[in-house]
Amino acid sequence: MKDPMALARLQAIAALKKDAELARLAEVAQSRNRLKASLDALRRTEAPLDGSESGGQPVDPAMVGARLAHLRWVEAQQRLLNQKLAMVTADYLRQKPTAARAFGRATVLEQLVERQAEDLRRRGRK
Secondary structure, eight states: OOOHHHHHHHHHHHHHHHHHHHHHHHHHHHHHHHHHHHHHHHHHTOOOOSSGGGTTOOOOHHHHHHHHHHHHHHHHHHHHHHHHHHHHHHHHHHHHHHHHHHHHHHHHHHHHHHHHHHHHHHHHHO
């Protein structure tokens, strides 16, 4: 490209595009991490039904019923979170190549601008 200003403008646009794509990728990654953390938290809340916490004493049937209801709720929440995680992961996998391409273009244009500036400095010395 003969016009140094045009190349510099193109580089600035590519840098903006790179920043936007990387921000979008980071947003999707954060959402993905939040969903994973929620799933981990649900897995840690599962309560045992074997009566070990009552010191071997008989467990109240109402408590067993409540725990079973809680386990059903936990399973339903896990299914819902897994579905959301699958959708967000698909978005992440779609966004990643776009961000990488924008990053690569911005990097190449930055190198071209630097090379062009170096060439202009060399010509100025002659």
